[in-house]
Amino acid sequence: MKEHPDAQYYIRGIELPETEVSTDLEPWGETRVVGKPLPRVDGYERVSGTAVYPADLTLPGMLYGAILRCPHPHAMVTAVDVRRAAAMPGVRAALTAFTPLDRATRPHADMIRTQLFDPHCRFQGEAVAAVAAETAYQARDALRAIQVQYEERPFLADERKALEPGAPQVRDSGNQAGETQVYQRGDVARGFAEADVVLDQEYRNECEIHTPMELHGCVARWDGDRLTLWESTQGVYNVQMQVAATLGMPFSLVRVVGHYMGGGFGSKLQTSKYSVVAALLAKTTARPVKLVLTREETLLAVGNRPASNMRLKAGVKRDGTITAMQFWGSGASGSEPAGGVSLLDWPVRDTYTCANVRTELTDLLINAGPARPFRAPGHPQGAWALEQMMDALAEAIGMDPVALRVRNVPTVSQARGNVPYTSTGLRQCLEQGAAAFGWDAVRAEIARQGNRGTVKRGVGVAAGLWVAGGGGPPSTAVVKIFADGSVNLNMGASDIGTGTKTVMAMVVAEELGVAPDAVEIEHADTGSTQFATGSGGSKTVPTESPAVRAAAVDVKRQLLELAAEELKVEVSTLTLRDGKVVSTQDPAVTRSLTELQGLRRRRSLTGVGYRGPNPANKAVTPFAAQFCEVEVDTASGEVRVVRFVAAHDSGRVMNQLTYQNQVFGGITMGIGFGLTEERVLDVDQTGKMANLNWHDYKLPTMLDVPADMTCVPIDPKDTECNATGAKGIGEPATIPTAAAIGNAIYHATGVRVTHTPVDPLRLVAALAERGEG
């Protein structure tokens, strides 16, 4: 089976360790804990403010770091004068491209590709210098006192002009990142010839920025040669490897701790320059340094979902057979190759049955901050094109949009050489979602009532699948049970706010018969846990939960063996329940853990679990279908999203609440992508970002998100994907959202706005073009 090279973007640049493999476990039957709507095990810490995030950490003698950033989209730094800044009160260090320490760092091939303070600044927000001072204010004041001489260069801000003759060159190698990638199966020309209807449409999405609530930041401290970083990251091991490589240090001397973090959405999978800067500032000053970026810095320099330009040509027969799809996509990586078209064509390649498919992707460079993976890279964009096209095709052949999709649900992953999926819940998502939504009834009602007034009502559907979300090795988890019956879980994975700790505690509780909040968790610390991949790709639960389950089963086995000896019964008759060893056959046979002599003597038992490989020649894929209803004011172009129904096949629901959380959060983010969010660059004049704040960069508010959201989990009882039966949910939840809204707007108004965000600016213009408004 050939996997897409970008599908495992969350481990880009990481060398994965090989581990042992735990023996296969039987799938769970009825569960007692897993699947229940249990609150977060760390809910109290998070809401009471006792959870310590990196920005909360205050160490004795700690200094505050700050980074000076290039104000121009393209410039050469010819001189940096820090003398005045260095002499200011409280300032303890200043670093620039011209200080020896910067020269000592090595670019990291995958993440920090250039010199730390690269004098050739290719985007607004590139790091130019840094300071450390006694207070955050002194540090910021010092930045203002640094004098930099910039030689401005012509810039390119619009990727649509990247390949025009005479376009300013972002890099010497030109404005295209790599070759155009072509994928092909069958013969599209033949497919189009067979079609009854062929449609051809262009689509565009504007650039979206992650803007997690918690800013990017870290605290760095040296103890002799040993560096500790408290980092807001999705993967402590990612940071450890990249920082060690950049500083030329052994892994053993770099410890990264990431206990709490307040959102990343992909922008905190990789290491950023600021972490290395903090480490260097701490080293020069021999003091701990806290470095937290400002909101503006995070809007410029730590990633985005790049703008994408797409064209999709599709052919369909009257009976609903899709005969061919041809897709062209381009996008902007930013100032360096960074996945500007990553996975953009995957929805077209894999979502529906189609024998003849050809896609072409061209990744372009512009003078703007590099892209980073963003919640389902490429997929919401690809679905924006594909799912609106499906609607248009359905209309053209007079078929219901849900029916056309159901008719083309695949049973195999065509883009992976026709390997079967371990489970394919797409049909159930469409059918059960439509039933929960009342699809047929509401469409009939709208048709009957007509849509006469200025406020028009419409409904839309969109489906999707997610290329990753199956997880896989490696993962190593350790579960300890102590003589007093208390339990400790040790794992490397980060909980990025999705509830990973809660779900893993539930897995342990399921096997050991204890309450989930009795499971104490140590995690996300390279100094005290085993290797884990970054929490991204919607693969944290399917990757970690089988390893955690295996570790719990391992310790359970040891415990029951001890108990069987003491109780003089067959070990196979024993199990754990409510902190006791009990017999499945004789209620009289029971012993509390604290009374087990063998456990008392050993003080603790340790179980280790490993994540084994996924089934060979199968694809593990989450599926989704979302339905929404909108009201469009055709006089003003305002869109009110009235309700959403989201049907998801993400395998087993591990916890109803965390599952729903992901679905509602995914819809919310999809509403932002579809209706409100857009990075605006001053393309015609300065190339600088115009909406460089959290007010002009418009995230959706509570009033933009419907109160009426329903989550319909589809559990296909997948016994093949892994030992817990769970597939990923975080990313699939945001894939179809915008397209469903786009289709609903079309249903309401008859106007197809193919360019996101569909705000009143675009919608009013489109309606006016058609003579309305």
Added chain:
Amino acid sequence: MLPPFSYVRAQSLDEALAQLGASDTRISAGGSDLLGCLRDEVFTCSKVVSLSRLDALRGIRDDGRGGVRIGALTTIAAVASDPVINQRYPVLAQAARAVASPQLRHQGTLGGNLCQKPRCWYYRGEFHCSRKGGSTCYALAGENQFHCILGGQGCYIVHPSDTAPALVALDATVQIAGRGGTRRVPMARFHVSPRDDIRRETVLEAGEIVTAIDIPAAPRGLRSSYRKVRARGAWDFALAGVALALQFDGATVRAGRVVLSGAAPIPWRSEAVERVIIGQALTPEVAARAGDAAVEGAQPLKRNGYKVPLFRGVVREALLALAQ
């Protein structure tokens, strides 16, 4: 980062006026706009005089002649929820409710709302534009999707306030105190067009304080409303807005004012619309003509052409809604 400044919390209006004597001093009421400007380095100052202790400038009182006096320090939230305002001047209550977000409405004052600085992203950003003393208006050839279609010249901001158009529509008067005494300025003349002076937004002279806003008694048959269109449901300025304060005699509009927000560098009284509707019943046909009149003479820039159909539609619908 905030510039260094000294901070004085005046105990009386006289002390505030005395403190304002020095140059380079700024008034803070709720501070919700001022601190943002200072932090973003839109301008600097060496002293901030806070009015927050001046309780005499807070509150909504009947003026004894059927009108009301609103102290400049009254919060937007207090204006929005005041029963008298809601009953007599729905346009103002609705406009206040359309401001920003709950937090900002509780922090921001009515006086501050009228005196707030423009929201143009060039003015607020790292661009040395003409309003800040530079020589370029970046909006003219730049990202001008949120800029004006009427009344621009040398500068193409839209006035950000939602309450100002409502107060212009209600024919309110601004009460101003200075060291030389007090003066009164009609709301319709309070804001300064870039055609007259590109460096200022209001007629206030250095050292002057807005103390109150007076709204005259509601004339018989007054119906009023504020409609605001924005790019998201809250915490967003107007793409287009219309404040209506019309006197009806039966179904016929006898007199009144129509004021647009999001259209021009100042709250934009649209006499063109008024001419169409006065003396008429607001039939769909009249409302449509009024919508057309609203954008008569509009000069859209490269990226804000959508505002022409938007105002046309919004003015038409707002008139029809008020007529119901």
